[in-house]
Amino acid sequence: MKLLIILITATFSLFAFTSPDAMEILDKVDRNMSSRNRIFESEMIIHGRRTSRNITSVTYSEGNKQSFTEYLSPARELGTKMLKLGNQLWIYSPSTDRIIQISGHMLRQSVMGSDLSYEDMMDDRKLTEIYSAELTDNEIIDNRNTYVLVLTTKVEDATYFKQKIWVDTERYVPLKQEMFAKSGQLLKRTSLSEVKLIQGKWFPTRIIYKDVLKDGEGTEFTMTSIKFDQNIPDYIFTKAALKK
Amino acid sequence: MGAGLRTWLNVAVLSFAFVVIIFYNGMLDGWNRQGRNDTIAWVTGAGQFWHPGFDRFDPYTFQDSHNLLSPEIVSEVEKKNLSPVLVSQATAFPQGRSLGVILKGIDPEQTILSLPSSALKDEINQDNAIVGKRFAESANLKKGDKLLIRWRDKNGTFDAREVNIAEIFNCDVPEADNGQVYLSINNLQKMMGMQNEASYLVAGENNPVKNPDNWIFRDLSFLLADFDKLILSKRVGASIMQVFLLLIALIAIFDTQVLSIFRRQKEIGTYIALGMTRIQVVGIFTVEGGTHSILATLLGALYGIPLLLLINKTGISFGIGQNMNITLADTIYPYYSLKLIISTILLVILSATIVSYLPSRKIAKMKPTDALKGKLQ
Numbered sequence: 001m002k003l004l005i006i007l008i009t010a011t012f013s014l015f016a017f018t019s020p021d022a023m024e025i026l027d028k029v030d031r032n033m034s035s036r037n038r039i040f041e042s043e044m045i046i047h048g049r050r051t052s053r054n055i056t057s058v059t060y061s062e063g064n065k066q067s068f069t070e071y072l073s074p075a076r077e078l079g080t081k082m083l084k085l086g087n088q089l090w091i092y093s094p095s096t097d098r099i100i101q102i103s104g105h106m107l108r109q110s111v112m113g114s115d116l117s118y119e120d121m122m123d124d125r126k127l128t129e130i131y132s133a134e135l136t137d138n139e140i141i142d143n144r145n146t147y148v149l150v151l152t153t154k155v156e157d158a159t160y161f162k163q164k165i166w167v168d169t170e171r172y173v174p175l176k177q178e179m180f181a182k183s184g185q186l187l188k189r190t191s192l193s194e195v196k197l198i199q200g201k202w203f204p205t206r207i208i209y210k211d212v213l214k215d216g217e218g219t220e221f222t223m224t225s226i227k228f229d230q231n232i233p234d235y236i237f238t239k240a241a242l243k244k
Numbered sequence: 245m246g247a248g249l250r251t252w253l254n255v256a257v258l259s260f261a262f263v264v265i266i267f268y269n270g271m272l273d274g275w276n277r278q279g280r281n282d283t284i285a286w287v288t289g290a291g292q293f294w295h296p297g298f299d300r301f302d303p304y305t306f307q308d309s310h311n312l313l314s315p316e317i318v319s320e321v322e323k324k325n326l327s328p329v330l331v332s333q334a335t336a337f338p339q340g341r342s343l344g345v346i347l348k349g350i351d352p353e354q355t356i357l358s359l360p361s362s363a364l365k366d367e368i369n370q371d372n373a374i375v376g377k378r379f380a381e382s383a384n385l386k387k388g389d390k391l392l393i394r395w396r397d398k399n400g401t402f403d404a405r406e407v408n409i410a411e412i413f414n415c416d417v418p419e420a421d422n423g424q425v426y427l428s429i430n431n432l433q434k435m436m437g438m439q440n441e442a443s444y445l446v447a448g449e450n451n452p453v454k455n456p457d458n459w460i461f462r463d464l465s466f467l468l469a470d471f472d473k474l475i476l477s478k479r480v481g482a483s484i485m486q487v488f489l490l491l492i493a494l495i496a497i498f499d500t501q502v503l504s505i506f507r508r509q510k511e512i513g514t515y516i517a518l519g520m521t522r523i524q525v526v527g528i529f530t531v532e533g534g535t536h537s538i539l540a541t542l543l544g545a546l547y548g549i550p551l552l553l554l555i556n557k558t559g560i561s562f563g564i565g566q567n568m569n570i571t572l573a574d575t576i577y578p579y580y581s582l583k584l585i586i587s588t589i590l591l592v593i594l595s596a597t598i599v600s601y602l603p604s605r606k607i608a609k610m611k612p613t614d615a616l617k618g619k620l621q
Contacts, residue, residue, distance in 0.1 A: 160401070181405075182397070211342075
């Protein structure tokens, strides 16, 4: 009996020694994915039923409260700007020369027909703030060892009740994410790839968002250039910058 | 009657205008009555109590516009005098497509609206839903199909589940059908995390609740305002057409009168020579012209009554109601009110009398001696 207890204790101790704490992993992911500020140029490819659209833009963001995006192409979207301050979002359209505030439930609408909502783009709270994590498995994704974490919300206003996240065991970058509804229904899947070391942070520069409830190939989001912790002038995050 | 065949041509044209005016206005009245009755039966009830922030045409108000049902309201709901409705935005995914829908939670026991809400009862291991024929066609759904819907609860957290299409109803009111998915209110309250709450209350005919706290009463004139405006705009369009039709008939009468006075100068001179005043002669000619309208009314009645009664019985099917976003039944049954018939008769008689009088005024300026000789004046 004593031997059995010793064996069980030893097994648990070994497991505890080899498996890192799930919240610790999540914290490392947060540290990689967040920065004081960032400037990036991106290309968004929205795959529709018949055609695909490419939208390029440059984004300035500071923490999770402020961000400013200017669309560079296609010609129809050129000059369109989006400003996010806290929970508010404004869009400037050069064709009408007007600033429109997107508020409340309009934030849940799709951004330019993509698989992303304005809220998805705006909700960049740290995962450790929203979820409690549980390490459930280890898997290999794209020839990389990953920790499989199941995240369950610990706040009331999380967009997704549950997430499953595959985290690179060396770089602490998510390589795949699945978002679930309260009922357990899988809603969205994201694949993150082309992980690069930028200013000491491992960062995925290509993300494919897929709304699994509808047909289609999803939306590809590629960051063509990214810089962290830059000096962004304060005026960028003002409504006046929208009309400049 | 001296104009012979011309008289009968005038009478025929005027009677045609008379019958068409009654028919067209009867169709509009029939559409109006059916549309109002259908909207009351399927959507509005005898009136509604709204949460102060609720706007049925602004889905962005739905999320924050819901009130707790007070014991007084719950008691009236049980007596079937009120029926609570909870409203929320959602997305449906039929065959992998995404469609924006409005989820409406209704009481399966309600009897105020014609919705087949009883199909929402008997949920054993499944969530039942009812949808309208238009929505079912656009989403390619059949009774018994499963429909995946995704929504956000009161905190904004996504949830999704499959519902069973328990019934597909056919109604002429697009507002009750297009993009609407009806669930049991208890179910939707649980899904949204809004226990015992509703966005608005539909009132029945005998509702005794007048001004409950935190609810604003919307009467039928408010709820049917858009439909009333639509009918009014159709009436304006129709009246232009009717004026033109009437004008053609009146011009013919006017022309006949001018010719008649020109050809019957000796007769006019004789009347005056026999001692009639000019006003009396003008009166004779005006009455004669006006008689066209009496004859037209009689002729119109002769073929119009059986024709209009037949249309009233069979109705007219346009076959476009389901495809248009307006309340329009497949078959419209015209409604000929006494007011419509009398006002049309008066319109025809009055306008025909006026156009008969206008050329007759010339008689007052005639010299009796020249008129007797038949001299041109």
